Amino acid sequence: MGRSPCCEKVGLKKGPWTPEEDQKLLDYIDEHGHGSWRALPAKAGLQRCGKSCRLRWTNYLRPDIKRGKFSLQEEQTIIQLHAFLGNRWSAIATHLPKRTDNEIKNYWNTHLKKRLAKMGIDPVTHKLKSDALCSGSGHCKDTANLSHMAQWESARLEAEARLVRESQLVSYDSYPAPAQLISKAPAQLPPCLDVLKAWQGVWSKSMSAVIFPIAGDDLESPTSTLNFPENPLPIQTAGFNESTKTAALAERSDDAMALQDMTCSIESAWYADGNENMPLSYIMEGFTNILAYNCDSQNSATAGESLDNGENNNNYWNSILNLVNASSSGSPVF
DNA sequence: AAAATAAGCAACCGCGAGGCT
């Protein structure tokens, strides 16, 4: 028996939405919430499949969507998260407020992927295409470590995404005030991606001289754009203080605690593997610093407009080598 | 100015997960 179609396709319109259709959908959701997507088109007087309505709403009509050009920090965040998660756009979108997974996916495919490829970086593996830096025995082991950690991080992000979805369900139940309610969702999240954030404030001091030898100390450290409320736990770069952790965890939901524990697992696994010299987050952030530094002319103001592409490329490769050299036990990233 | 090509992006499709009965 074949799979039943998601909806009766005969007589249903496909293709671009008209302003009238948009208005009907908006009006209906404004008044009733979306409820069952399958039943929505008939109730709203739309000759569309419910799936199409959901897509139009989530990717275009939702009031909390930010459109337009991606900022440099958004780009960095996408690259960081993609290195961890791969093409899991919904999980990535969870950490880019007001951006949809579809928009991020399109932006990756049309801009970031090409840019990385142009720089000689495999956009799938986030490794140098030559793979020269994985020739030693230690580097390949580190790559396996990264993969293991990425699995933990991936699972943790999925749990976070679940929390966000649940909070959004609550929000839509009490429509019509979706924008305000959804905007509260991040405030309900536990602090996240500590792996990426942990080094914040440290990297620019300890590594900027290596990564940005000409940029000086006043160069803004391109930290994660992940938008979360004030972190109840102090960000630490050398493991977690147990008493602090315990006190903070006591204030949280079970889910949040689980997420925090997973974060700790990632970090402790890293340190336990004998790579105490440089946490993954250092490497990841340094990596995206480099990307930020070498992104194309549209962001040249950040990188320094006086540099031409050739210089940028030279600095890029030098910076990678410096970055690797800075880690005596080898970088797991490349 | 017209045709060809490339880029950008909205929308569709199929699949899998999870909930419900």
Place this chain on the structure above:
DNA sequence: TAGCCTCGCGGTTGCTTATTT
């Protein structure tokens, strides 16, 4: 427990717009 239903995700398509020839 199995089967059905709904939803969401990721890959892909195809239309529109911009750029090049």
